[in-house]
Amino acid sequence: MTQALKTHPYFDARIGMPVHTVLPGDHLVLQNEDAAIMTLLGSCVAACIRDPLSGAGGLNHFLLPDGGSGTGASARYGVHAMELLINALLRRGSARGDLEAKVFGGGNVMDTAATNTIGARNAEFVRRFLKDEGIKLVAEDLGGSHARRVVYIPKTGRTRVQVIAGAGARRAGEAERSLERQISQRPRKPQAIELF
Template identity: 50%
Template sequence: MKAMALTDQAAHFDPRLNAKVVSVLPGNYHVIDGDAAISTLLGSCVAACIRDRDAGIGGLNHFILPASEAAGDLRSARYGVFAMELLINEILRRGGRKDRLEAKIFGGARVVDSGKDDTVGDRNGRFVKAYLSTEGIPVLAEDLGGERPRRVFFFPSTGRVLVQRLARSAAMDESAVARRAIEERVSARRAGGIELFE
């Protein structure tokens, strides 16, 4: 399996998925051209799962905010503006073609500031949709908003995505929980190209 990430991240074998899984922490991304899965935990953050549908090359990013308000702080994958550029450019560098890219998008939950009219999650969701529309990349499925965090597993070689909805408290410290393995998988059901695990 060839892999590239913003930081080195080791794959582990998950017997429940019968696959190698690479976990992506906030502010990172990962691209593969093999049969492994890429996973992340999302609260108000958003992940774009993008792949070349013919080449099977794809990846996932995990961004925290659409853009930085501080001058000179834009070139970080913590911000959607740069995270999307990094992910797409790496897929293209590995042989993907822009006209064959497709996306599935996840996250943007109201886990911290749910009493507000316009939350961080809302802004992240609007940003990723607008960005992909501007770039002409079709969104085949999405699971955005709500009040529950999600664990996402993306298989770039097939485009398959598994989503596990978690208890609301799980996203209060996304980076800490992102390091923790899933404790149990219960039932699965299909919803618009996404398999939901609850």
Template identity: 45%
Template structure:
């Protein structure tokens, strides 16, 4: 007797979404993954376009009175807009978008409640943009690992050891150029 076997499935392409990043895909074998402490990740999905995306932001928005330096990829205000615009550019429709929010833990007692501020910002942003929030796992004091299959919109969130969460500080930037400029 000769048994028919299914061909082996193609391996999953795992993409880590780091602080300050947003990724979008419709690939059926793609999985986004991130680890969060006080940071927040937004997972967006358009069920009709079978397209999804994830961002990972460190801080909600610049403090009032902070010097305007253009955009900063660590702020949610920038990464939320980037994620939505990338989704729309790849065929999503804003009225169909569905959101999940994860993270926002307050990792260290006695310190600023950055996680709570990030969670509050993300909820408010989605409400202002009229994007349906269908699931959230925010707050507490535990780190989380989030995995998303963007083409299906499936998301898994689980708590992990706090030591797995990235440090809550932006990556160092190259120093700004300085010196005299001569115009011709």
């Protein structure tokens, strides 16, 4: 999915604005809108990136599937998720050097050694990617053993992170496992190469 769909927002009375939801594997960018973006994170990570000069910003929600280190084959899913978000901002006229990022997630929500590794690997990947690309990291909340509900307001850069435990955390973990299965079973796209 390269063109992320803007979902129908719900209205959050506490922050007094509409909130769009981003699901695992997706991303969304808003420009100068009085609206927020929400995502629920288990071991996945979300990068919230904005350009304070243009007021454009958004977030993605991704994981590196199992079976590789953060620098190996699985890293390409992370690189792709980051590129989709960053390109959406560059297309709106932002310069890479003006972007600022906040990153969240990478929790060990399933309470097994395997998910502990997944969360840590996702967290390590996103930190390193931002460093390599010279994108300013202004805040992070990564790791731990809980899920997170992240609400991001691109226009102002404000975030609200709620810790989620118990059933909510398990649901977040299950949604992510299903994304991971989708990635690993995804058939190769025959139309991905076009010769002119």
